[in-house]
Amino acid sequence: MAGPGAQGHRAVPLLLLLLLGTQTVAKGPLVFVALVFRHGDRAPLASYPLDPHKEAAPTLWPRGLGQLTGEGVRQQLELGRFLRNRYQHFLSPEYWREEVYIRSTDFDRTLESALANLAGLYPEAAPGTPESSWRPIPVHTVPVTEDKLLRFPARSCPRYRELLREATEATEYQAALEGWTDFLIRLGNSTGLSLVGEPLRRAWKVLDTLICQKAHSLPLPAWASPDVLRTLTQISALDIGAHVGPPRAAEKAQLTGGILLDAILANFSRTQHLGLPLKMVMYSAHDSTLLALQGALGLYDGHTPPYAACLGFEFQRHRGDQDEEEGNVTISLFYRNDSSRPPLTLRLPGCPDPCTLGRFRQLTAPARPPAHGIPCHSLHEPAATPAATMVPLLAGAVAVLAALSMGLGLLAWRPSCPGAWGGPV
Template sequence: MTRRTCDEATGLHIRIFRHGDRAPLDTYPTDPYKETIWESGLQQLTKEGVRQQHALGQYLRKRYEHFLSPTYSRREIYVRSTDYDRTLMSAQANLAGLFPPQSSQLWNPDLRWQPIPVHTVPVAQDRLLKFPSKDCPRYYELMKETLQQPDYQNQIRSWKEFTERLANYTGYNTEHTSTHRVWKVYDTLFCQKSHNYTLPPWATLDVLQTLEEITAFDIKSHVELHRSNEKARLTGGILVDAIIRNFSDAIKKSSPLKMVMYSAHDSTLIALQAALKVYNGIHPPYASCHIFEFHAESDGTHSVRMYYRNDSSREPYELVLPGCASPCPLMSFSQLTAPVIPQDWVTECGSEDRGQKTDATTLALAITVAILGLALGTLLIWTWRSRPKPWPGH
């Protein structure tokens, strides 16, 4: 199979990237800084995050300058984001670097920016980019099973003394210092350190390292340890399926679409790479980007190459799907990823009964309202007919 450079790329390319640098998601009870130090508030994209995404957009423009049209064309690119400020803003900053207005698109000579559509859906309805979905009871059952596994319990016990000390430092109740809460403490300290704020005396390098280890283990419990394929089918496998379908649809329809971009989260990238069996256990940094390149081969078939950009100082490195060479024939890629692609996500999640119950409840409520409405209408008619008749001439 012919080896291609990115400038010779043909077909559809897909990018999934994490948002840029942000403020912490939350604070802990004894946090000396709280929310006030963050200009736009918690969870929001910072100026550094905007710069990171703009730089990623510029990099993509340079990498694919002979593939993309020199000016923005709505037929060539589709962009979707999760419904969070930081991901929506990241998508916009990225697009500003990727498609600065040229010639007739230049509407203000002092502003190298143009509006480009970014699509989204409400968080509660987003099964494609936001994991895990709250509408998937089976996933939470799997996580309960995971937390009972001997390997998990043994590892958590080894950190018991540390988490008790951490509770004293942070003001959390000792009984509620879960790995998820530990991750939140680490996230807060990581963000503060990244922005050169002085950390509390207890937040030593050893403490930060242990927090990082616990965070990595918490992630591992979500993608490995127990029934990893089934977890993948309920999370990252959905995105793998969408990526393959996007390309197949573009080919069938002879679509001019050249690029699909997804602005999302570290959890999105982790779930995706875990489903593809290429996750290396290293947390995706801000503005990290997983790239899919679909190529048309001379024999009429298609192939897939994957790249991962997790360091802005060097070129992305290639990811190879286990069991396949690179480039990987699309048919082989589809066959190898089939075990993690859900055939009926609703049924596999165990949420079908819930939907049926909801429908039945809604129907019962509608019938009740109709009966009450009919009774009220009958009462009003009877009252009107029974009212005293006015005297003639009044």
């Protein structure tokens, strides 16, 4: 699954269940923040056989295909400065390792994006800092094949393949695909790719290449008209919807974005329970990560997160008897997908803003892995043994910080499957 997301740092706002927010945090004393953001602008992931810029790719993209560009660095610096302004009274003015934890997928563009973001968030990591006072800030990652938190199951998860096949075999999906047959034939002739009967990700890669080239002022081939780009965007949205939407959207979420959502809630609970000084966890990832998380929250509206888009979870503590079991805690969600406007305030379906933590847990429970775990095995195949299906998942940052600060090793056990969800972008 993938989406274009190459519109620069501006995007069409979420259309459903949203209110325009502000850049101030005044709903209650902040106690914890989790941020998930997409990397910055990058080079195209691939080319296509008849791409007129194919031979010039090494010159056009000197750092390589899929790599962060100078514009991507600027976008992340700007996001980091926004976060410094938003949390200037919450975070310490200088980096403190017990206060902030940064996790990235193991890709150059997400690791570099995290570093650029931190350079905007903390003065001592900023470009131009005198050598004597410059302090790099650590970014943590795990190998791609071991990342069960920010990358999700697909080909290696039989149950997820079943769910995806059910979506792609649905009447509505097939009707839409049939309506695009002639278009895909023409596009195949123009690009040199076989597109009819192939996964829609192949058509998306053409769109990604064209949008990246357009964003960097490269001339597009004559056949790549606005109508063609629009149709490719619609095809991409159909593919995304099959991955995160109905049918069985909640079960899909349990194998994808619900895993990260569960870890965010677990990080907060354990931080509070152990009295850790951790205030913020930052995740540098991909549009597929954000789309899966939006799907788990019931907030996907058909638009792809642009570069440097950021989804934030803000936990506030209130006085009174709002939610005694959860310590009077509420969660507010914001989504920053346009650097020229204040971030959007998101409303979890069925809950006002801010949403009490107890109600938030209740509403998102169907999309999060249950305590006994969700196996990846097919319903039509024998279940694997527990040892084969149970894979340890590090719940974000708390396990590491607890081990470093208190000598405790906390491990959240959840079943998962190795492998990636169509490849991150």
